[in-house]
Amino acid sequence: xxxxxxxxVGQWYFLSEKGEPYQVTAFDEDAGAITMENVDGDVETTxxxxxxxxxxxxxxxxxxxxxxxxDEDVDLADADFDDALDDEGDDSWGSEYDE
Numbered sequence: 001x002x003x004x005x006x007x008x009v010g011q012w013y014f015l016s017e018k019g020e021p022y023q024v025t026a027f028d029e030d031a032g033a034i035t036m037e038n039v040d041g042d043v044e045t046t047x048x049x050x051x052x053x054x055x056x057x058x059x060x061x062x063x064x065x066x067x068x069x070x071d072e073d074v075d076l077a078d079a080d081f082d083d084a085l086d087d088e089g090d091d092s093w094g095s096e097y098d099e
Contacts, residue, residue, distance in 0.1 A: 003056045007034045007048075012062060016055035021062045 005013075007024045013036075014021050022044070026035040032048040039062055046054075 003052060003054055005056060005058055007051055008058075012059050013056045014059045016057075021059060 007027045009024050009027050012021050012023045018038075020038050022036040022038050024034060025037050025043070027033075033045055034048065034051055035043060035045050037043045
């Protein structure tokens with residue numbers, strides 16, 4: 001079976017021939033080169049013509065991928081930075097460089 005799915009950088013795919021998931025890490029449309037990396041960090045490059053002959057399916061991020069750490073988003077708009085600035089005091093700004 002072949003794929004009609006275009007390669008998308010950052011998307012994970014399951015390659016049936018390899019029996020494991022790969023993430024597209026780069027796609028050079030001009031050169032037609034696609035770089036993929038599995039969860040173990042092994043990198044492979046293929047061309048666009050070969051890509052469309054692969055039995056490949058887009059999947060969710062697999063367990064063990066680096067993207068698992070991105071689950072906790074921090075909203076900096078709600079952060080209180082005033083306390084951190086108060087610890088230094090107003091006199092600390094530029095005191096090292098004052099003449």
